[in-house]
Amino acid sequence: MVKLADEDIRTREVLDWHGLHVCHAHLSSCSQKLRIFLALKGLDWESHEINVGRNENLSEWYLGINPRGLVPVLIHDGDVHIESNDIIQYLDRTFPEPRLIPAGFEDEVAALLEHEDDLHLDLRALSFRFVFNPRGEVKSAEELARYATAGSGTVGKKKDGRKDVEIDFWRTLNAEGITDDVARSAIARFRSAFDELQERLGQDTCLLGDGISVLDIAWFIYANRLVMAGYPLARLHPKLGDWFEGLAKRPEFAKEIALPPPVAAHFDAGHKRDVEQGKTLELVAGL
Numbered sequence: 001m002v003k004l005a006d007e008d009i010r011t012r013e014v015l016d017w018h019g020l021h022v023c024h025a026h027l028s029s030c031s032q033k034l035r036i037f038l039a040l041k042g043l044d045w046e047s048h049e050i051n052v053g054r055n056e057n058l059s060e061w062y063l064g065i066n067p068r069g070l071v072p073v074l075i076h077d078g079d080v081h082i083e084s085n086d087i088i089q090y091l092d093r094t095f096p097e098p099r100l101i102p103a104g105f106e107d108e109v110a111a112l113l114e115h116e117d118d119l120h121l122d123l124r125a126l127s128f129r130f131v132f133n134p135r136g137e138v139k140s141a142e143e144l145a146r147y148a149t150a151g152s153g154t155v156g157k158k159k160d161g162r163k164d165v166e167i168d169f170w171r172t173l174n175a176e177g178i179t180d181d182v183a184r185s186a187i188a189r190f191r192s193a194f195d196e197l198q199e200r201l202g203q204d205t206c207l208l209g210d211g212i213s214v215l216d217i218a219w220f221i222y223a224n225r226l227v228m229a230g231y232p233l234a235r236l237h238p239k240l241g242d243w244f245e246g247l248a249k250r251p252e253f254a255k256e257i258a259l260p261p262p263v264a265a266h267f268d269a270g271h272k273r274d275v276e277q278g279k280t281l282e283l284v285a286g287l
C-alpha cells in the first residue's frame, strides 16, 4: 500500500480535501481502470482532471502531490494514495460492498495485479508506437529537467527511484522512438500474458469465476489498448476475445473506451500511415 508520508507531500492544500478526490487523466489506462472500479462500486468522488498531454502532471503543483508525477492519485480525507493497484485494493478494503476482490483472494489478486503493473511500460511503448500518433516531441528537455527536480522526490520518506525510470523512458522516446525490437519484445510479453489469462478464464465468464473482479477491469483496459494498437486479440485468443466483447457492452466499461471523434480521427490517421508503410503491429511482430 502506497500512502504517502506527510513530508513526501509539498502541495499542502490537499491535506484539507475531504471525501474521495481523484487526480486522473482522460486517456490514461490506469485512470480508466480506477474510474471503472469507482463506477462499479457506486462511490461518489470529486474529479481533478490532469491533462497529461499538456504535461500538467510535471508541474510543481502536481509533483507536490505525487512525487512520481503519475496519474491516478487518490486523496481520501487528506491522505494521499498513489499507484492505481494499491488505490483499488485500499478502496475495496475501505468500502467492501460490492466486493471486487473476492474474500480469500486478496493475496492472489495482489500478485496478479503486480504482474499487470510490470507490463505498464510495455503498454506505454506500444501506445506511443501504434496508437497515440504524437505530434512532435512528447516531453521537452526543459520539462524533463523540471520533472527531475520538482517535488519532494521521496515516497514513504525514502528517496524514490521511480521518477528516474520514467525520465529514462521519455528521453529514449525522444532520442529513438519505439524501435521495432522494443515493440516486438513488448508484444511477446503481452501475448504470453494473454495466453495465461485465457487459460485462467477456462469456461468461466470472468477471470476469477463468474463475478466481475478488479482483474477483469485491469486486464480489460490493457486488452482494449492492445486492440486499439492493432493486436489481433480475438484471432490469437478467441475465448479472451469473447470475454473482452462481453465486458465492452457493459455501460461502465463502454463509457471508458469511447473516444471523442477528433481523437479517434487522429488515431485512425496514424494507423492509416502505418498500413501504408507496412508497419502495423501485426506486420512488425509477424503475427
Ligand SMILES: N[C@@H](CCC(=O)N[C@@H](CS)C(=O)NCC(=O)O)C(=O)O
Residues within 6 Å of the ligand: 027, 028, 029, 030, 031, 052, 055, 057, 069, 070, 071, 072, 082, 083, 084, 085, 117, 120
Ligand atoms: N504504476 C503506476 C503507473 C501510472 C502511470 O504510469 N500512469 C501514466 C498514465 S496511465 C502516467 O501518469 N503517465 C504520465 C505521462 O504520460 O506523462 C500506477 O499504476 O498508478
